[in-house]
Amino acid sequence: MKLDDLIAKRFLCGKCQSGGALVKRFAATGTGLSRMFDIEHNVFIAASCENCGYTEVYNPEVLEGKDDLGAVMDLLFGG
Numbered sequence: 001m002k003l004d005d006l007i008a009k010r011f012l013c014g015k016c017q018s019g020g021a022l023v024k025r026f027a028a029t030g031t032g033l034s035r036m037f038d039i040e041h042n043v044f045i046a047a048s049c050e051n052c053g054y055t056e057v058y059n060p061e062v063l064e065g066k067d068d069l070g071a072v073m074d075l076l077f078g079g
């Protein structure tokens with residue numbers, strides 16, 4: 001499963017404990033050369049609670065490098 005979908009599915013709000021999130025990728029733009037060549041490394045995932053709008057941000061570079069993404073999701077959102 002794609003990381004974005006996994007987060008959307010497993011998301012548990014830290015504020016209101018609701019499940020379900022709107023997940024979007026966004027680029028945190030750098031300046032100059034880093035902006036041109038390093039865009040892939042400046043992309044983050046924002047997961048917004050569908051109930052209260054509380055948003056958490058994740059770094060896909062870190063998560064997509066995990067062998068066992070399910071275990072990380074358990075850690076973030078409970079088993």
Ligand SMILES: [Zn+2]
Nearest residue numbers: 013016049052
């Ligand atoms: Zn919430």
